[in-house]
Amino acid sequence: MKEIDPARIPRHIAIIMDGNGRWAQKHSLGRVLGHRKGAESVRATVKTCRRLGVPYLTLYAFSMENWLRPKEEVRALIQLLREYLDGEIQEMMDRDIRLAAIGDLDSLGDPVRTKLQEAIDKTARNQGMVLNLALSYGGRDEIVRAARNLVSDALAGIIKPEEVTKELYRRYLYTTGLPDPDLLIRTGGECRVSNFLLWQMAYTEFYFTDVLWPDFREQHLLEAIADYQQRERRFGMTSDQLCRT
Numbered sequence: 352m353k354e355i356d357p358a359r360i361p362r363h364i365a366i367i368m369d370g371n372g373r374w375a376q377k378h379s380l381g382r383v384l385g386h387r388k389g390a391e392s393v394r395a396t397v398k399t400c401r402r403l404g405v406p407y408l409t410l411y412a413f414s415m416e417n418w419l420r421p422k423e424e425v426r427a428l429i430q431l432l433r434e435y436l437d438g439e440i441q442e443m444m445d446r447d448i449r450l451a452a453i454g455d456l457d458s459l460g461d462p463v464r465t466k467l468q469e470a471i472d473k474t475a476r477n478q479g480m481v482l483n484l485a486l487s488y489g490g491r492d493e494i495v496r497a498a499r500n501l502v503s504d505a506l507a508g509i510i511k512p513e514e515v516t517k518e519l520y521r522r523y524l525y526t527t528g529l530p531d532p533d534l535l536i537r538t539g540g541e542c543r544v545s546n547f548l549l550w551q552m553a554y555t556e557f558y559f560t561d562v563l564w565p566d567f568r569e570q571h572l573l574e575a576i577a578d579y580q581q582r583e584r585r586f587g588m589t590s591d592q593l594c595r596t
């Protein structure tokens with residue numbers, strides 16, 4: 352097991368949970384079974400993050416582009432989300448986890464949208480960790496939506512052009528109130544961001560692993576955090592400057 356420095360736990364971990372389809376193929380199973388198996392990794396990851404004291408965990412569960420997949424797969428993914436919410440709500444209450452969600456949530460359809468909102472409301476006062484699900488989420492869509500709402504507020508006279516700053520813009524994003532991710536983990540071997548948190552990842556540390564999401568367990572998460580803890584986050588400054596502060 353990797354040694355983790357408890358004083359330098361990332362405040363916000365974001366994960367692109369990729370590789371379910373390839374896992375299923377490797378085991379001669381249908382893609383949906385890969386997604387089902389992936390739900391076990393979600394449970395293990397949430398549990399470990401909570402135990403380590405990670406304050407925010409964002410999981411990319413369904414992208415805007417994933418709507419383009421075969422209808423049956425999309426349907427199965429939505430069904431899995433429903434099962435996850437039903438099955439995990441008690442666990443979230445027991446572990447003091449607050450559920451949040453980002454993305455075009457209305458597009459998920461009424462039954463899931465309602466269930467999701469109920470879970471968000473029920474866990475609203477929990478303080479141990481925020482579990483943030485990215486559902487029907489697209490980074491560019493989020494930025495465009497923010498611009499649209501901002502223009503609309505400007506036309507209504509609520510804001511003036513000179514008041515538009517990074518800080519103000521941030522308030523129009525889905526992630527308002529969440530800190531930017533410190534660490535992004537992508538499983539499944541691809542080295543790309545696939546339209547995830549484009550604005551928020553300006554200074555995020557990236558960690559890519561070949562481990563397929565359904566195989567991802569505590570040891571892999573600890574490896575990612577240990578790797579993160581070796582890095583020097585300079586934010587554009589020099590190493591010397593950082594040592595002096």
Ligand code: IPE
Nearest residue numbers: 368369370371372373412413
């Ligand atoms: C990630 O696994 C899950 C979702 C995108 C919903 P994939 O289904 O993309 O798995 P691969 O990339 O085909 O292996």
Ligand code: IPE
Nearest residue numbers: 367368369411412413414545
């Ligand atoms: C990214 O994985 C989206 C999620 C994990 C939800 P994809 O499998 O959809 O990404 P691409 O298509 O390989 O870029």
Ligand code: MG
Nearest residue numbers: 369370371539
């Ligand atoms: Mg994939």
